[in-house]
Amino acid sequence: MAEQSAALSPLLKQATPVLAARGEGVYIYDEDDRRYLDFTAGIGVTSTGHCHPRVVEAAQRQVATLVHGQYTTVMHRPLLRLTERLGSVLPEGIDRLFYVNSGSEAVEAALRLARQATGRQNAIVFQGGFHGRTMAAASLTTSGTKIRAGIGPLMPGVVVSPFPYAYRLGMSEEEATEHALRELDYQLATVSSPKDTAAIFIEPVLGEGGYIPAPPAFLRGLRERADEHGILLVADEVQTGFGRTGEFWGHDHAGVRPDIVITAKGLASGFPLSAIAAPDSLMEKAWPGSQGGTYGGNAVSCAAALATLDVIEDEGLVANAARMGERLREGLAGVAADHPVIGDVRGLGLMIGNEFTAPDGSPDTATATRAHKAAADKGLLLLTCGPHGNVVRMIPPLIVTADQVDEAVTLWSAAMKEATA
Numbered sequence: 219m220a221e222q223s224a225a226l227s228p229l230l231k232q233a234t235p236v237l238a239a240r241g242e243g244v245y246i247y248d249e250d251d252r253r254y255l256d257f258t259a260g261i262g263v264t265s266t267g268h269c270h271p272r273v274v275e276a277a278q279r280q281v282a283t284l285v286h287g288q289y290t291t292v293m294h295r296p297l298l299r300l301t302e303r304l305g306s307v308l309p310e311g312i313d314r315l316f317y318v319n320s321g322s323e324a325v326e327a328a329l330r331l332a333r334q335a336t337g338r339q340n341a342i343v344f345q346g347g348f349h350g351r352t353m354a355a356a357s358l359t360t361s362g363t364k365i366r367a368g369i370g371p372l373m374p375g376v377v378v379s380p381f382p383y384a385y386r387l388g389m390s391e392e393e394a395t396e397h398a399l400r401e402l403d404y405q406l407a408t409v410s411s412p413k414d415t416a417a418i419f420i421e422p423v424l425g426e427g428g429y430i431p432a433p434p435a436f437l438r439g440l441r442e443r444a445d446e447h448g449i450l451l452v453a454d455e456v457q458t459g460f461g462r463t464g465e466f467w468g469h470d471h472a473g474v475r476p477d478i479v480i481t482a483k484g485l486a487s488g489f490p491l492s493a494i495a496a497p498d499s500l501m502e503k504a505w506p507g508s509q510g511g512t513y514g515g516n517a518v519s520c521a522a523a524l525a526t527l528d529v530i531e532d533e534g535l536v537a538n539a540a541r542m543g544e545r546l547r548e549g550l551a552g553v554a555a556d557h558p559v560i561g562d563v564r565g566l567g568l569m570i571g572n573e574f575t576a577p578d579g580s581p582d583t584a585t586a587t588r589a590h591k592a593a594a595d596k597g598l599l600l601l602t603c604g605p606h607g608n609v610v611r612m613i614p615p616l617i618v619t620a621d622q623v624d625e626a627v628t629l630w631s632a633a634m635k636e637a638t639a
């Protein structure tokens with residue numbers, strides 16, 4: 219691997235030393251056939267597990283039928299069927315869709331849509347948020363300066379407001395919510411007039427920035443302000459959608475209806491596909507021909523997404539994510555009780571973070587890094603996140619079983635012992 223990767227750019231960072239030969243369900247196998255429990259799911263993508271037979275079958279059938287339909291040239295059935303199906307899982311009235319390839323592209327598309335539909339320029343985002351790496355998406359991203367450093371000037375018109383990060387603020391969730399809403403009102407009064415503000419972008423669970431669920435009262439507060447000022451509320455459900463949080467959408471936890479929903483990752487079990495959904499009344503205000511792309515809505519990706527929806531429904535994966543998430547959180551809380559360096563275990567469904575904090579309250583990146591590496595050595599693949607890389611996160615496929623959750627907790631406990639020895 220070292221020899222062959224000599225030509226790879228050193229810009230790419232690999233979180234684990236694994237050379238994956240194949241994937242099956244919750245497991246990744248390397249070239250020596252060593253088995254790893256994959257609690258990364260390819261950064262929250264392979265929700266139905268690696269190579270789910272029904273997804274494989276649907277994709278294989280589609281590859282042999284029509285790979286590239288190109289929706290601005292000719293239409294194809296997989297895209298039409300998927301659009302119909304997504305309409306049935308999206309909030310009522312958010313039933314007009316178009317497709318691109320990645321989360322970043324979908325975020326950019328949502329921003330263009332919001333600007334055209336409102337005739338306003340500014341976007342409000344929350345500190346620690348991640349919306350992608352393309353230039354406009356990076357301008358909306360504050361999960362860590364590594365995404366922004368050295369590439370500016372970034373897009374103007376972005377206003378960053380505090381996220382209710384209760385643990386960091388040393389506040390209760392209620393206090394943190396009040397604080398963040400007050401600061402948002404202050405931004406609207408001092409920096410970005412509501413008349414200039416097109417959209418508020420929110421991740422229902424702050425992802426790359428540290429796996430912090432947005433309190434339901436915070437999302438409701440955003441909805442109220444959006445309604446009051448005619449600002450569009452954009453739910454970036456790239457990581458939280460498709461059952462990941464134990465509800466179909468992350469915003470379901472708050473009972474809040476966004477104006478625009480962005481989805482990617484879990485949508486097509488690993489095939490590149492993302493979607494932007496909004497009501498007709500919004501889509502018709504945007505300008506025809508201003509969105510699209512060569513590969514958007516690829517026929518194989520759409521077929522895989524249809525099979526993904528079937529699997530999620532038939533195997534009850536949203537409910538499984540809620541149940542297994544609770545079991546995993548309980549297990550992790552038990553490990554944290556033995557290791558005070560883990561100051562906070564939090565999350566929704568199968569999107570759980572363990573935040574490492576030194577006795578003086580500063581981020582303990584070194585211990586988090588050791589624990590992450592020790593886990594991989596023991597056969598448990600994890601990722602880190604947070605601006606300091608001091609949150610170890612767990613995002614297993616939604617098909618994970620109780621035995622696999624327990625196995626992961628056992629391996630994590632052993633990794634923690636090693637990392638703190």
Ligand code: PMP
Binds near residue numbers: 320321350
């Ligand atoms: N939004 C969120 C919430 C994400 O988590 C990500 C990816 N981690 C993106 C956008 C960007 O998606 P992509 O990497 O597919 O461009």
